[in-house]
Amino acid sequence: MKNTNVSSSDNTLQAAEYVEKPESQLKEMWDTLKQNKAAVVGLCIIIMLVLISLVVWVSNLLGIQVLPYDPNYSDMSKSFTHPNAEHWFGTDQLGRDMFSRVMDGTKISLFVGIAAVSISLTVGVVLGAIAGYRGGRTDTIIMRFMDMILAIPSILLAIAFMAALGKGLDKAVIAIGLVSIPEYARIVRGSILSIKESDYVQAAKVIGNRDSRIIFKHILPNIVSLIVVRATLGISTAVLDTAALGFLGLGVQPPFAEWGDMLGRARGFIFTAPYTLIFPGIAITITVLAFNLLGDGLRDALDPKSRIK
Template sequence: MKVNDSSNSNENMLQAAEYVEKPESQLKIMWETLRQNKAAVVGLLIIGFLILIALTVWISELMGKQILPYDPNYSDLSKSFIWPNAEHWFGTDQLGRDMFSRILDGTKISLFVGVAAVAISLTIGVILGAIAGYRGGKTDTVIMRIMDMMLAIPSILLAIAFMAALGKGLDKAIIAIGLVSIPEYARIVRGSILSVKENDFVQAAKVIGNRSSRIIYKHILPNVISVIVVRATLGISSAVLDTAALGFLGLGVQPPFAEWGDMLGRARGFIFTAPYTLIFPGVAITITVLAFNLLGDGLRDAIDPKSRIK
């Protein structure tokens, strides 16, 4: 009998040790899983390259230096519609502006709008979802019904409505795109909290007198942060698409600033005479959105424990 008790005790100790080591090694396991996903690695490399371009262009502008081949906003009508060549790699647009310089300059705008919009929607959505999921009752009903009403309207139409109320411009586009994505984060956080809040460690935190805000921040959100990170990564790709759509309609970033959607919108009249003016901005949007989707899918597979079971 003593032998069995001893073996059971050793087994419990091993399980406890494994439990303690798991949080420490979880990040490493996730990274190794992500590294094995070739598509996610490609997406990560592309995103890193885009971020490098955006930061380089932005820092050079702050320092008053021009590192791009040409001024992206300088127009020379005598050089309009020059097809791609050794001097202008992507050709020139209807105003004689270098397309390659404008594509590179537009990288910082698209990434900035995408990240800033996700930051807005993520912050507000997490707060609303946490309150709804933790408090429940009428609070949950009111918040989620508002979210459902917003979800019932296509995001681009809702963004256009916000832009109509706020006006045109970069800052307005960030706010509009950020607002339309709030319901997605609120629903994800609410569902995750509902599955976590009845666990023993949450109940124990309540018993010892922790405030609700502390319980949510210290005990609940850390257990759902992985889901939020995955959705935020995918959300950036959606924000880039929405930015391009608003720019295409003339509601987003205003001239003379280079923005891929605006470039598409202004070039659609030259689809037969100068198709490259549409191709290059379209390819830039496609590559950026694809990269964030690949990384988001890879993160989801790496974070989900079921995907690591072979």
């Protein structure tokens, strides 16, 4: 009986030590990330975009005008005004200030991207954890369904969801979130399969932990870094999908400013007013590039080979 208690105590300590490991991994990852100049640039751009979004959103709630013009104010007498000191990015076909609309569109693109990834991340992690930990028929059913979704191009599937759900910001969030679920499910499942037979998992079982506690307290914290990397890259994909849906007229509807919708409505003026496409396109490019730079930097920081001096 004494030996059993000692063994259980040792197993408990082993499990506890392993669970503490992700904290040191995240600190080491951050120290490595700071040495990656491209990733730091991406992080700075993301912080700037988030600040712009928050300032515009809060000012709209408080009724304060922080942008040079109302993004939705139309003045037909100034339609297709080229960039100048008064209108930095020029005006569109309805005489709306392009700079104000591009800045205002930042909050919509970031909101859709982050909200969509939150949906796909939550559902994908739960499904992947159940499939990987349970195995057997449960794993087969869940992953075959995920494979069916992956077999269809994501943008086509998002368009199909939009056709079923209807147009609008909330519908775009749901559609983009649903099509990305299989990616997170596969990542989590693969990671759990590789570590669920580890000593610390077996120790957690021996001391009587429930399966749900083992998954969410002892397993998932040790793969959170992989999830963070994929989520960061996933936001850039979600921003592109949002722009694609907006370009097709299925995403955010007028009069709200959204980069993809701005591109779609300006494509007929590519030769007469090219700036109406250039500035929204640059905004999309910078945002996607920033998240990709940060995601690549996080992936490099988590690569064990990159830590070998």
